[in-house]
Amino acid sequence: MVTAKTIGFDRFGDVDVFEERTGEIALNSTNNVLVKVKKVGINPVEAFVRSGKMSRSAAPAQFHVLGNEVVGEVVKLYDNASNLSIGDNVIVKPGAGGYADYLTTNARNVFKVPAEMPLDFAAGFSATASTAYWALYGxxxxxxxxxxxxxxxxxxxxxxxxxxxxxxxxxxxxxxxxxxxxxxxxxxxxxxxxxxxxxxxxxxxxxxxxxxxxxxxxxxxxxxxxxxxxxxxxxxxxxxxxxxxxxxxxxxxxLSRTPAMTNAVVMPFLFKFYEEHGLTLKIAETLPLTVAGVQEAHRLIVSDRAAGKIILTTED
Ligand SMILES: NC(=O)c1ccc[n+]([C@@H]2O[C@H](COP(=O)([O-])OP(=O)(O)OC[C@H]3O[C@@H](n4cnc5c(N)ncnc54)[C@H](OP(=O)(O)O)[C@@H]3O)[C@@H](O)[C@H]2O)c1
Structure with a gap:
């Protein structure tokens, strides 16, 4: 068991819906990797979800924690059920749950950060470059x-x-x-x-x-x-x-996704492309992974900001 801090919302609305909560998380055979979050890339769709524009319900079914572009460190494994090791820096694409200091997920959502790849790039590229890949190869x-x-x-x-x-x-x-x-x-x-x-x-x-x-x-x-x-x-x-x-x-x-459009297809392609041709990512802003940082990130998404990715970080 680990005590995790998460930043989420239990009602739709403006950025003031975000709050921090603390809870126990544990590994099991499904969520078999525990990751200490270092950086999270922000995606514009997250502002849509927070505002409720993507929901038919009046409120989220439960406390909703966004965040699908995560970089962190593997701190625990369930039954060593993967080829990961404690201490690995990894890219995590959990679907949601990234605005947190710790998260558990299945190993199929976790990819080792290539040795030569900077962590800011790793945090900001995985969902967006995957979308770009499917636009061209889908x-x-x-x-x-x-x-x-x-x-x-x-x-x-x-x-x-x-x-x-x-x-x-x-x-x-x-x-x-x-x-x-x-x-x-x-x-x-x-x-x-x-x-x-x-x-x-x-x-x-x-x-x-x-x-x-x-x-x-x-x-x-x-x-x-x-x-x-x-x-x-x-x-x-x-x-x-x-x-x-x-x-x-x-x-x-x-650009809708089919079951065949998996991370297992796109991530190895992107790693190889990065190694052979290089890829770059412009970072517009790095903010702390706190309630205030998340609120500012969501304000910036819809503003006329400079080009580039917004990254949240747990590091000073
Ligand atoms: N379907 C999917 O699977 C999927 C996945 C990921 C993202 N998305 C969606 O894809 C979109 C882009 O995401 P992103 O992360 O790349 O966003 P982003 O980094 O915020 O980029 C937004 C782009 O929109 C341009 N733009 C803003 N206003 C415009 C206007 N009036 N006319 C033309 N261009 C305008 C901006 O250009 P300037 O800054 O140069 O003005 C910028 O190039 C979002 O709507 C997101 O929700 C969909």
Whole structure:
């Protein structure tokens, strides 16, 4: 048994719903790895969940603890039921429960951090780069040599990994983001940069993309994305899907996960890609893993912040 501190909520609402609770957690044959949390990556969808916008119920069924991008240290194992060792630094993708100082999870959600990978990167990349991987390899559109790929929200955590992973295809990459992110996106591998607020620049590339990945925050860039996709092309949404396609004959697909889309598939791919080609992650802010830190992180998600990931840390 370990006494764990968790930061969660038992009602939906603004950031003031967060509170800290303490409880005993124990290992068993299902949750067979105990991890001491070091860092947690924040994802925009967590603000949706906290606000209740993703729930049909008036309140969460139980005290809800968010957090699906965790880095920590293995401190205990149940029956040594995995190839992990005490003291390993690991990436944990528990689904939820990461806003905590300790968590238990199943070993299938746990991956050793490669020796050369910085912990901040490890904490911020696992869910977002996985999403980017499925956007490109999930069967929504098969990129072919010579295609044009447009990425809306290319300065964001997911969109930027789409750009970086797409470099290994022989395609033209159009990246859309705020003007101040142009240099960052050219460095990431974009062939063309468009400021999504510049309607003339957007119009110049209208109907040019075979495949548009809309990784804009809460689909705010949906209209721009639909302008870029050509007749017969594919639009991939991540938050919601468009009600209409501006009158175009466009295939509209949502990035939903199937049972085959497992961590066991994507994580080894990402580790290999990182080793062979490198991947980078811009960190916008690092905050303490406290109630105040979580509240500030959730405020920042919806603000007009600098590009990059928000990381919570238990370390000074
Ligand atoms: N379906 C799934 O499996 C899944 C998984 C993960 C994430 N998501 C969703 O994917 C989205 C992106 O997540 P993230 O972590 O990458 O978010 P993020 O890091 O906050 O990035 C958001 C991006 O949206 C852009 N943006 C903001 N307002 C825009 C507008 N009006 N028009 C066009 N672009 C705009 C930002 O560009 P600038 O900052 O340059 O303005 C930035 O590039 C979120 O909505 C998230 O919920 C879905």
């Amino acid at each position: 069967g929504f559109y098969d990129l072919k040599k010579g295609d044009t790929l447009a990425v809306v929200g290319a300065s964001g955590s997911v969109g930027n990994f789409v750009v970086q992973l797409a470099k290994s295809f022989d395609v033209t990459i159009i990246a859309l983001a705020s003007a101040h992110n142009e240099a960052y996106l050219k460095e990431s591998g974009a062939n063309v940069f468009i400021d999504y607020r510049d309607s003339d620049a957007v119009a110049a590339y209208a109907n040019k993309a075979d495949f548009v990945v809309d990784a804009s925050l809460f689909n705010k860039g949906e209209k721009v994305a639909l302008q870029l996709v050509k007749e017969g092309g594919t639009y991939l949404g991540m938050t919601t899907l468009p009600q209409d396609t501006l009158g175009k004959n466009v295939k509209v697909v949502f």
